[in-house]
Amino acid sequence: MFAERVLSGMRPTGRLHLGHYHGVLKNWVKLQAEYPCLFFVADWHALTTDYDNPKGIENSVWDMVVDWLAAGVDPSQATIFIQSRVPEHAELHLLMSMMTPLGWLERVPTYKDQQEKLASKDLSTYGFLGYPLLMSADILIYRADKVPVGEDQLPHVEFTRELARRFNHMYGREPGFEEKAKEAIKKLGSKRARLYEEFRTRFQQNGDDEGLALGKALLEEAQSLSHGDRERLYGYLEGGGKMILVEPGALLTEASRMPGLDGQKMSKSYGNTIFLREEAEPLAKKIRTMQTDPARVRRTDAGDPERCPVWQFHVLYSDETTRNWVTQGCKSAGIGCLECKQPVIEAVLKEQEAMRERAQPYLDDPSLVRSIVADGCDKARKLAQETMREVRDAMGLSYS
Ligand code: SF4
Numbered sequence: 219m220f221a222e223r224v225l226s227g228m229r230p231t232g233r234l235h236l237g238h239y240h241g242v243l244k245n246w247v248k249l250q251a252e253y254p255c256l257f258f259v260a261d262w263h264a265l266t267t268d269y270d271n272p273k274g275i276e277n278s279v280w281d282m283v284v285d286w287l288a289a290g291v292d293p294s295q296a297t298i299f300i301q302s303r304v305p306e307h308a309e310l311h312l313l314m315s316m317m318t319p320l321g322w323l324e325r326v327p328t329y330k331d332q333q334e335k336l337a338s339k340d341l342s343t344y345g346f347l348g349y350p351l352l353m354s355a356d357i358l359i360y361r362a363d364k365v366p367v368g369e370d371q372l373p374h375v376e377f378t379r380e381l382a383r384r385f386n387h388m389y390g391r392e393p394g395f396e397e398k399a400k401e402a403i404k405k406l407g408s409k410r411a412r413l414y415e416e417f418r419t420r421f422q423q424n425g426d427d428e429g430l431a432l433g434k435a436l437l438e439e440a441q442s443l444s445h446g447d448r449e450r451l452y453g454y455l456e457g458g459g460k461m462i463l464v465e466p467g468a469l470l471t472e473a474s475r476m477p478g479l480d481g482q483k484m485s486k487s488y489g490n491t492i493f494l495r496e497e498a499e500p501l502a503k504k505i506r507t508m509q510t511d512p513a514r515v516r517r518t519d520a521g522d523p524e525r526c527p528v529w530q531f532h533v534l535y536s537d538e539t540t541r542n543w544v545t546q547g548c549k550s551a552g553i554g555c556l557e558c559k560q561p562v563i564e565a566v567l568k569e570q571e572a573m574r575e576r577a578q579p580y581l582d583d584p585s586l587v588r589s590i591v592a593d594g595c596d597k598a599r600k601l602a603q604e605t606m607r608e609v610r611d612a613m614g615l616s617y618s
Contacts, residue, residue, distance in 0.1 A: 224253045224469070225362035227260040227301065230278035234285040235491035236566075237484030240534065241474025243289040245366060246296070249469075255296040256360055256598060259283065262301050262308070266349040267336060283587055285494045288577035299594035301356065306602035311348070311355040313613060314381060317388060318351055322380070326350045327373050354378040358385075359602045361464040366471045375468040382463040389612035390459030399454035402447035406440055418455050430455065445604065462608050476534065479508045481527030495574050498567055505531075505563045510555045511548070521548045521555075528559055535565035 259279050333341050403411045420429025433455045453461040478490030514521035523529035540561050547553030580587045610616045
């Protein structure tokens with residue numbers, strides 16, 4: 219049950235651009251080959267800041283999922299779903315809101331930052347304050363132990379870990395826990411039971427982390443245990459109560475180095491983007507008219523690639539030989555800027571061509587996308603329901 223699992227989501231903001239591709243999607247494509255992955259459209263998150271303008275959300279969702287597929291996210295490897303189609307996220311959010319101290323939410327670093335950044339919007343709402351809690355519910359409901367985040371989002375993962383700890387501490391102490399755990403040990407079989415006791419003693423008496431790791435590995439392998447017993451034994455191993463929610467770990471991802479056409483961060487609000495699946499001619503035109511080193515006013519002026527946004531594209535798209543050609547040609551005024559941009563245009567077009575090809579079947583038949591998402595929602599919902607049964611049980615809401 220506590221198998222490795224990656225969870226990551228994206229707000230539906232419509233068509234994606236190269237910044238999303240290099241910052242997030244390329245990493246998703248890599249992760250899907252390494253772990254079971256759940257990728258979701260965070261449509262409720264979009265409403266925390268755009269509650270007054272929900273009209274575009276639906277179209278944005280489908281455009282975005284087509285971009286994911288175009289970028290190489292593979293539904294046979296990863297589960298793709300929409301947050302609001304799995305209402306258990308909202309239930310866990312609500313139940314956790316009962317035990318989340320208000321101060322914890324107010325102290326989340328992005329709370330004040332975002333309010334200041336989006337000063338034109340009225341974000342003094344309950345939904346916006348609770349947004350980190352919703353994010354925690356998204357993670358905890360799948361017992362996802364790997365959350366890809368940039369450094370700036372680490373506090374969110376830590377917040378989620380604290381919440382899981384608080385929840386387990388508060389509700390994981392079921393009556394007769396110790397007796398139930400001992401009964402569960404017997405179900406491991408005599409050899410495994412003996413090893414489990416040995417690993418538990420090593421960890422609890424000597425603080426031996428290897429003992430803890432071995433105990434966890436043993437539980438992962440023990441197929442015959444029910445979910446409830448497995449949770450008890452995880453908790454008993456660590457010396458706590460029943461572990462209901464799993465503390466996630468962060469998978470630190472490098473910040474995207476993809477600059478916009480003007481050298482600033484690529485962002486729709488700066489109007490400096492290249493969209494995924496953009497038509498060849500406008501795309502080439504955008505790169506041809508990109509800013510360059512301001513010192514190169516005339517063709518005969520020498521330039522410095524480090525002061526030129528085009529160079530950042532070469533760093534991402536060109537091989538060493540091309541990069542040497544650029545450096546020498548720019549510094550000696552041996553090449554012109556249009557000449558310098560040509561390999562970038564070709565490389566981006568090539569990348570886009572593969573994306574357009576992958577997207578075409580979904581554009582021809584949008585029902586394919588609907589059915590991928592419907593399947594993903596079913597799979598995600600089953601996992602979420604499994605957790606919610608334990609959560610309801612622990613909070614006295616199972617009514618069985
Ligand atoms: S030659 Fe290339 S790197 Fe140099 S200023 Fe022109 S576009 Fe930029």
